[in-house]
Amino acid sequence: MLRRHLVLALAGLAAAASTPAAAQTYPVRPVRIIVPFATGGPADNYARFLAQRLAEPLGQPFVVENRPGAGAVIGTDAVAKAPADGYTLLLMSNAHTVNETLVANKPYQLTRDFVGVAPINYSDLVLVAHPSLKAGGIRELVADAKARPGKLNYASSGTGTPYHMAGELFKSMSGTFLVHIPYKGSSGARTDLLGGQVDMMFDAVTTMVEQVKAGKVKALATTGKQRSEVLPDVPTVHESGVPEYEATIWLGLLAPKGTPRAVVERLNEAVGRIARDPQVRQQWGRQGATPLVMDAAAFDRYIQDDIAKWARVIRAANIKAD
Structure with a gap:
């Protein structure tokens, strides 16, 4: 009987970890945003912009760490292997959705190893x-x-x-x-x-x-x-004359698969609040960027659709990675 009560108690604790109430305690220590691109580029700049503005509402530092190399594979794989606790995030771009088809032997897959947190913006x-x-x-x-x-x-x-x-x-x-x-x-x-x-x-x-x-x-x-x-x-x-054509550069945040849904939703809400800020929209507009705002589930679908879009193009043109 004691063992049964222990099992039930542990199950209750696990369930509580993914509740909105538990997410209110997140984060309790600094959060890393891994950027798998070089310092100084647009992805790095927007990651740092976001990190500065997430720190105050969430009460902890957000630290940007650049890990470029191998066409973004090195930094991305590091996040895929990180604990699924919300303390290691990936700054991704649609280079990742292209690589899903173009780079065959990656050690990770986006839809298998990551969950969408929030989009950031797109640039024409x-x-x-x-x-x-x-x-x-x-x-x-x-x-x-x-x-x-x-x-x-x-x-x-x-x-x-x-x-x-x-x-x-x-x-x-x-x-x-x-x-x-x-x-x-x-x-x-x-x-x-x-x-x-x-x-x-x-x-x-x-x-x-x-x-x-x-x-x-x-x-x-x-x-x-x-x-x-x-x-x-x-x-x-x-x-x-080419209806429905669209090809932009877009950025977003991913977390390792298994990150508690409540943590993902808290991050999504915080990023969305930044993207909806009129001053941010104006500043990004001058830089040629437009905010993207959607919930985490919609962002997951957006990623899947983008993977499928570029897969069709790559296969039809028989494009091979260098």
Whole structure:
């Protein structure tokens, strides 16, 4: 009888650990946010922005730790193997959802080893072309590309990057054949675009806005569903003859699978409150980023849908990791 009561008591304690009341005590020590990308990039910057603003409402420091390497695999695997207690989180991007299909031998799987905590924001890209390209917009580009299949090209910062995948999605949805020219990083691709060695490239809106204003490149379209606040006069691909096209860079937080649901929900609420702040929305808007707000369950579905989206593109184009 004593043993039975002990088992029941332990079961009750386990259940209590996942209740909203238990989550009110979380966190009781510092929380790490692992960023599997280099210091100083957009993912790192937004992680640090978030960490500063989570500390006060949750009452504990949030510490950003960069663990880049192997295409984000090293840092991501460290979080997958961390205790599922809410004290180690992963700053992820849609590079992760691409890698689910592109990188076959990863030691983790997103849907098996992680749970979605909260999205953070998304940033549009812009398709820019050298001024010598005749096409002034997407409809003209599609017509030219179909008339001269394989004669036009686009640069990217490397195979599997968001800039490459934006191009492959465009090819698939527009029915065109553009030659992909991968570089080892964005700087070389931009230099050759400005010099006219390549025809066009997808790039971050904020990176290219000054080049567009100076007339060094021409903006054909942005890649979100809505027009960019940074380039409001430039139409989207979606409204320019390729319906439903969307290719952004988005960020979010993940936790190891098994993290108590109440802890996940508390974090989700805190991140959502930051993203809904009017001053934050304004600040991010100037940086070309738009807040993403959804509950944890919806974010899990969002991740699954994004994995499926890029899997179709990768398989149709037979893209292989370098």
